[in-house]
Amino acid sequence: MQQTRRLFLKGSMALLALASLPRTLLAAVWPKDSFDSTSASGALNALLGADVTTPSDQIAMKVPEIAENGAVVPVSITTSLENVESISIVVNKNPRPLAASFEIPPGTLPKIACRIKMGETSEVMAVVKTSSGIFSTSREVKVTIGGCGG
Amino acid sequence: MVRLAAGCLIFVATVMVYQDAFAGPAEDRQAFVAYFESRFPNIPFDEYANGIYAIDQDAREQWQEIETFPPYEFTIDQGRDLWEAKFPDGQMYSDCFNGAEIGVRQFYPRVDPQSGEVETLATAINRCREKHGQASLKYGGDEIVALSAYMSFVSRGQPINISVSSDEPRALAAYEDGKRFYYTKRGQLNFSCADCHVASAGQYVRADRLSASLGHPTHFPVYRSKTGGMVSLHQRFSGCVRDVRAKPFALQSREFRNLEYFLTYMSNGLGVNGPGARK
Amino acid sequence: MANQIKISAKLKGSVADVKSLMLHPMETGARKDPDTGNTIPAHHITQLIFTNNGKQVMVANFSTAVSKNPFFGFSFDGAKAGDTLKVSWVDNKGETAELETQLA
Amino acid sequence: MDRVRVNNDIVMSLKTLSIITLACVFIATKSVRAEDVGGSSCSMPGVGTQIKDIKGRVLTHEELFKQLYDEAECLRRAAAAAGAEWLETETLLLRSLEEADEQRWDSALALAEKARFQAGQALRQAEHEVEAWKHRVVK
Numbered sequence: 001m002q003q004t005r006r007l008f009l010k011g012s013m014a015l016l017a018l019a020s021l022p023r024t025l026l027a028a029v030w031p032k033d034s035f036d037s038t039s040a041s042g043a044l045n046a047l048l049g050a051d052v053t054t055p056s057d058q059i060a061m062k063v064p065e066i067a068e069n070g071a072v073v074p075v076s077i078t079t080s081l082e083n084v085e086s087i088s089i090v091v092n093k094n095p096r097p098l099a100a101s102f103e104i105p106p107g108t109l110p111k112i113a114c115r116i117k118m119g120e121t122s123e124v125m126a127v128v129k130t131s132s133g134i135f136s137t138s139r140e141v142k143v144t145i146g147g148c149g150g
Numbered sequence: 151m152v153r154l155a156a157g158c159l160i161f162v163a164t165v166m167v168y169q170d171a172f173a174g175p176a177e178d179r180q181a182f183v184a185y186f187e188s189r190f191p192n193i194p195f196d197e198y199a200n201g202i203y204a205i206d207q208d209a210r211e212q213w214q215e216i217e218t219f220p221p222y223e224f225t226i227d228q229g230r231d232l233w234e235a236k237f238p239d240g241q242m243y244s245d246c247f248n249g250a251e252i253g254v255r256q257f258y259p260r261v262d263p264q265s266g267e268v269e270t271l272a273t274a275i276n277r278c279r280e281k282h283g284q285a286s287l288k289y290g291g292d293e294i295v296a297l298s299a300y301m302s303f304v305s306r307g308q309p310i311n312i313s314v315s316s317d318e319p320r321a322l323a324a325y326e327d328g329k330r331f332y333y334t335k336r337g338q339l340n341f342s343c344a345d346c347h348v349a350s351a352g353q354y355v356r357a358d359r360l361s362a363s364l365g366h367p368t369h370f371p372v373y374r375s376k377t378g379g380m381v382s383l384h385q386r387f388s389g390c391v392r393d394v395r396a397k398p399f400a401l402q403s404r405e406f407r408n409l410e411y412f413l414t415y416m417s418n419g420l421g422v423n424g425p426g427a428r429k
Numbered sequence: 430m431a432n433q434i435k436i437s438a439k440l441k442g443s444v445a446d447v448k449s450l451m452l453h454p455m456e457t458g459a460r461k462d463p464d465t466g467n468t469i470p471a472h473h474i475t476q477l478i479f480t481n482n483g484k485q486v487m488v489a490n491f492s493t494a495v496s497k498n499p500f501f502g503f504s505f506d507g508a509k510a511g512d513t514l515k516v517s518w519v520d521n522k523g524e525t526a527e528l529e530t531q532l533a
Numbered sequence: 534m535d536r537v538r539v540n541n542d543i544v545m546s547l548k549t550l551s552i553i554t555l556a557c558v559f560i561a562t563k564s565v566r567a568e569d570v571g572g573s574s575c576s577m578p579g580v581g582t583q584i585k586d587i588k589g590r591v592l593t594h595e596e597l598f599k600q601l602y603d604e605a606e607c608l609r610r611a612a613a614a615a616g617a618e619w620l621e622t623e624t625l626l627l628r629s630l631e632e633a634d635e636q637r638w639d640s641a642l643a644l645a646e647k648a649r650f651q652a653g654q655a656l657r658q659a660e661h662e663v664e665a666w667k668h669r670v671v672k
Contacts, residue, residue, distance in 0.1 A: 166599075173672070178670070178671070181671045181672050182671050185671045273546075329670070330666055331616075333666040333667070333669040333670055334662045334666040335658065335662055335666070336616075336617055336658070336662075337620065338618055338619050338620065338621075338651070338654075342660065342666065342669060344669050344671070345669075349604070354659070392620060395619060395620040395621070396617070396618065396619055396620055397618040397620050397622070397623070401635060405616060408602060
């Protein structure tokens with residue numbers, strides 16, 4: 001009984017999703033394995049098929065030195081590399097290191113900004129995949145435990 | 151009997167000290183502002199409206215990034231909807247706040263001429279609801295905070311303009327009570343508001359830098375990254391009192407309303423810039 | 430709330446500068462409810478998609494490590510005034526939201 | 534930051550202390566009502582030592598707890614009336630009651646004593662602050 005009900009719920013939810021989703025969304029697949037991976041290399045392997053990245057000074061990542069609050073850490077990444085296919089943010093010490101991954105179609109600038117959560121002080125790596133390889137740059141972001149919390 | 155006498159003596163003594171210990175509100179404020187000017191000579195007066203971000207550069211950049219598209223925008227929308235909704239009698243909040251679409255935030259808290267009590271924006275909102283037969287909103291709850299956020303938003307840039315009328319003794323009494331609260335050490339840690347936010351402003355408490363009290367009330371309510379939600383000024387008071395391990399007073403209690411009255415008067419002339427984003 | 434997405438798009442020549450904000454708890458699945466002590470199940474946006482006149486200009490894949498009420502900004506070329514920019518998200522529970530705006 | 538100054542030279546009974554405190558706080562805050570002052574006449578059995586009643590009978594744990602609890606609660610109320618109650622005092626008292634219900638007298642007495650100490654310190658703090666705060670005013 002429980003079982004079937006849960007199945008039914010799942011089904012109906014999927015339907016609801018399908019119904020209201022734009023076509024484009026159905027095309028793109030959320031890289032579950034990469035996001036579930038508990039290691040940075042595991043995540044990159046699952047996402048890009050390799051965990052070796054070439055350090056590049058053509059990637060500019062703006063992150064704070066000391067995060068005011070680990071729950072909201074502003075990250076912005078831009079690169080002068082050519083033919084960028086995707087930009088990903090990896091937080092090595094997070095339980096699941098891959099925080100977000102952005103697919104960049106032709107015409108879209110390799111320039112993104114978002115806000116992420118960090119559990120503790122960690123290297124934050126910007127990983128840029130281009131037609132000619134996988135490049136990265138890293139910065140350490142300190143996460144401190146507050147006193148009275150601003 | 152002896153104790154009674156002692157009590158009386160102290161009564162008299164206290165009253166005397168109490169009298170001459172007090173400069174007027176205007177002098178208090180001048181001294182308050184002057185203190186921070188000499189403490190942080192490079193910080194222009196208007197900057198104090200930005201709280202700790204007037205002092206902490208690294209934090210300021212993160213804050214500015216968040217303020218480019220702050221999460222409280224959803225709250226402002228909610229507040230606008232509430233503000234524009236009609237009461238069953240066809241009237242609206244604006245009818246209580248002298249038709250003000252232009253902000254009125256800068257005039258609160260004020261002393262209500264009838265009751266002689268300090269009326270904050272929050273109590274004024276509930277008084278308006280009462281007047282139109284509506285149940286009071288829960289202080290610190292989503293709706294009243296959203297309304298305050300919207301009312302602050304439409305008041306942005308208006309200089310805070312609180313008066314402690316000399317011909318209203320109850321106003322002066324409320325001001326003095328708030329002032330006493332502000333400078334009184336309390337709790338197991340034995341801190342006063344001033345210990346942290348005057349004497350130690352800009353210093354670190356573990357990982358946090360202490361903000362200056364000048365400008366404290368200008369930007370509330372705030373969206374806090376810590377809770378991922380909106381926090382009213384009195385909720386913040388409550389948090390501070392808790393932090394020094396004293397039992398907090400109720401939101402909108404007389405103690406907190408009088409404190410807000412004193413604190414906001416100290417910030418006269420600074421621009422309203424609420425709602426704000428804070429850690 | 431009614432509008433679960435906010436978007437601001439500014440045209441600079443043919444480049445559209447897009448900023449967006451979504452109302453979403455982004456629960457990690459690791460947090461405990463302070464009252465009940467029960468773990469709060471993960472609830473987070475998985476995909477955020479932008480199309481301009483039907484052409485896909487951005488697919489953002491999110492984990493639970495994206496902050497509550499997510500902010501996301503990017504830019505794309507080949508935009509002109511009057512274009513229809515559409516943003517939509519789907520989360521791990523299959524819930525969705527979308528919003529359209531005209532570039533100006 | 535300086536802690537609450539506990540003046541050892543003057544051994545002042547909490548009774549006198551609270552009356553004076555409340556008298557002062559009354560003047561300072563105008564918020565203390567008569568019944569609060571009434572509530573501040575507290576007796577002082579030293580916990581740990583044997584307490585005897587007038588007939589020389591040693592009080593039972595239960596009787597001792599009752600005295601200690603009542604005094605602590607009465608001091609807490611006085612501290613609250615002075616706007617100076619500490620964060621945990623009430624919780625300590627609640628926990629002491631739970632322990633007492635379970636007849637766990639040692640922990641019940643210990644918790645009540647801790648609460649009494651906190652409430653007493655809060656009152657001393659309030660008394661001290663009646664004057665002390667004025668010297669912190671930015672001039």
